[in-house]
Amino acid sequence: MRTRNIAAIAAALAATAATVPLLAQESKSASDGIAEYRKMLEDGNPAELFEAKGEDLWKTPRGPKNASLEQCDLGLGAGVVKGAWVQMPRYFPDTKKVQDLESRLLTCMQTLQGFDADEIAKTPFDKGEQASVTALAAWVSSMSRGMKMALPQKHAEEKRFYELGKRAFFYRGGPMDFACASCHGEPGKRIRLQDLPDLTRNPGNGIGFAAWPAYRVSSGELWGMQRRLNDCFRQQRFPYPGFASDVTVALGVYMGVNAKGAESIAPALKR
Amino acid sequence: MPDPMRIRAQAAGDKTTVRVLMSHEMETGLRKDAAGKTIPAWFIQEVTAQLNGKPVFTAEWGPSVSKNPFLQFVVKGAKAGDKIAVTWRDNKGETRTDEATVS
Numbered sequence: 440m441r442t443r444n445i446a447a448i449a450a451a452l453a454a455t456a457a458t459v460p461l462l463a464q465e466s467k468s469a470s471d472g473i474a475e476y477r478k479m480l481e482d483g484n485p486a487e488l489f490e491a492k493g494e495d496l497w498k499t500p501r502g503p504k505n506a507s508l509e510q511c512d513l514g515l516g517a518g519v520v521k522g523a524w525v526q527m528p529r530y531f532p533d534t535k536k537v538q539d540l541e542s543r544l545l546t547c548m549q550t551l552q553g554f555d556a557d558e559i560a561k562t563p564f565d566k567g568e569q570a571s572v573t574a575l576a577a578w579v580s581s582m583s584r585g586m587k588m589a590l591p592q593k594h595a596e597e598k599r600f601y602e603l604g605k606r607a608f609f610y611r612g613g614p615m616d617f618a619c620a621s622c623h624g625e626p627g628k629r630i631r632l633q634d635l636p637d638l639t640r641n642p643g644n645g646i647g648f649a650a651w652p653a654y655r656v657s658s659g660e661l662w663g664m665q666r667r668l669n670d671c672f673r674q675q676r677f678p679y680p681g682f683a684s685d686v687t688v689a690l691g692v693y694m695g696v697n698a699k700g701a702e703s704i705a706p707a708l709k710r
Numbered sequence: 711m712p713d714p715m716r717i718r719a720q721a722a723g724d725k726t727t728v729r730v731l732m733s734h735e736m737e738t739g740l741r742k743d744a745a746g747k748t749i750p751a752w753f754i755q756e757v758t759a760q761l762n763g764k765p766v767f768t769a770e771w772g773p774s775v776s777k778n779p780f781l782q783f784v785v786k787g788a789k790a791g792d793k794i795a796v797t798w799r800d801n802k803g804e805t806r807t808d809e810a811t812v813s
Contacts, residue, residue, distance in 0.1 A: 483782065484731075488713060491714065
């Protein structure tokens with residue numbers, strides 16, 4: 440019986456070898472497999488649930504001042520959401536600061552709705568109003584889906600932040616003497632099965648900066664760029680950066696400017 | 711009040727593909743929180759779908775289904791403009807129904 444089975448398997452294998460070139464099967468890399476998995480999940484990206492929540496949060500009057508965020512200026516004028524995300528971080532004359540999407544949302548929540556921005560920044564991810572910021576970021580970024588990254592670099596502060604971000608990106612430190620550049624400084628690297636984008640140049644459409652915020656299937660959470668960076672700092676064994684702090688915004692400017700022309704797929708779907 | 715579902719129903723020939731995203735924690739009852747206390751089980755137990763009020767799909771789910779689950783199924787005989795309603799009920803007795811129009 441056993442021999443017969445083996446013979447049958449051998450026959451089956453021979454048949455496979457004859458019909459499908461074996462080489463073609465072997466050349467399917469792990470990243471192809473992941474790309475296939477992503478394709479399967481594309482139709483059901485739970486980030487959509489966060490987008491819906493974010494849209495609702497944007498339009499509903501909330502906070503101590505009971506106001507909506509519909510007058511929030513994301514850089515393209517009060518209330519303009521479409522296309523805003525692919526031009527952030529950018530300089531805002533009213534706060535006299537370069538701000539990314541999440542820090543700008545904090546500003547709007549403070550000035551328009553009366554929330555305490557510092558308190559929200561200190562709140563752990565996914566708790567209280569911090570969860571609202573994430574959902575808002577998901578919706579705002581979704582309104583720029585398919586558009587190309589086009590961060591402005593006209594203002595002196597924007598240029599300064601690019602240089603600052605570059606320095607932070609290549610700054611080695613911590614117990615493992617790591618820098619962002621250790622993993623993201625050249626193409627073709629990966630951690631386990633995850634391809635690591637080369638963030639010193641445009642890594643391509645929907646890769647790297649153009650993919651966050653994203654829903655992470657493994658943890659069932661939506662991460663904005665702030666949380667993504669927070670976790671990168673953790674992986675380098677750096678001290679945690681403050682939420683919406685200058686260094687995180689500067690890194691955003693550096694990655695975003697480098698990714699100029701890359702198409703945004705945010706909020707994307709991650710393993 | 712649980713968060714709404716996202717439902718899309720697309721007809722192609724006599725077959726309609728229905729895609730549903732549900733917003734739910736789907737706690738297994740096996741995980742522990744930071745303090746070491748068991749997080750109580752909380753998951754969707756029953757999912758039903760109706761086409762113009764007529765049941766076309768029922769499923770019994772358990773704790774092994776992921777958080778924020780995605781469900782896709784094919785219905786025969788639905789036409790554009792028909793109504794697809796999906797309902798879930800979890801082990802706490804909470805329930806949510808959302809409706810979409812076949813396009």
